[in-house]
Amino acid sequence: MRDSSQETPEYCAIETAMEVLGGRWKLAILKQLLTGTLRFSELKRALPRITQRMLTRQLRELEADGLITRTVYREVPPRVEYALTEAGRSLDAIADQLDTWGRWYRDTYRAADRSAQEQPTATAVGTP
Amino acid sequence: MRDSSQETPEYCAIETAMEVLGGRWKLAILKQLLTGTLRFSELKRALPRITQRMLTRQLRELEADGLITRTVYREVPPRVEYALTEAGRSLDAIADQLDTWGRWYRDTYRAADRSAQEQPTATAVGTP
DNA sequence: CCGTATCCTAAAGGATACTG
């Protein structure tokens, strides 16, 4: 028999993580909520480029995945507040590091475009 | 994805990061390469569910984004080796934490399905 | 061995208008 060190069930859990966190906005939304509870309009303002429809959808998915809670206050005008669950908060460090890395990457490879990369010119910026 | 047209200044750099790292396979590939240089067929074997076409494409994008290098040895049969650049290696910690988180998430919310979540039932598992 | 070339489906994402 073979040594079981190569048994696939031990899949790269990153795939799982990306299934939940993938998409353009999920982590950006979570990052906003790390600062505390926010209502829909506040999130919308914090992420100006997201459309209302996408914000709604991503919030619902995050809720379904157990990363955020949604609380509706039946007032006039209506108020809906979003907050992180424990699972959502557990992404704190990761979101922070991704943010840092993204900033570093953007500064280093300023042409985030898929066509302007002949020479690194200088990796002398130092990696995070 | 991959817009970068509207460079709003103090933006959530996570969006940038996700433009580069998003997609189902990018981080999984990077994680494999963290163990060292690998050739195409080795990567394919390490990620059985990826198709040849997708592997090729993702590798090319990672290369274009400056995260990996591609070295062709013109032999018979051909040999192509992939390795991380400094920028790619700088994702070490993040990839590791995402993997850990993904495993934890999968164990906790075993129904990774988007329909079996009424109540957290118990957040008593403890977060990473 | 390491890819391209086609062709295709499904999902992500978006613009705009309307509503309780």
Add this chain to the structure above:
DNA sequence: CAGTATCCTTTAGGATACGG
């Protein structure tokens, strides 16, 4: 305020076949 409802375009992702 916080959404739905439509309709539409763009990517992601994949099956399969062929090529240097």
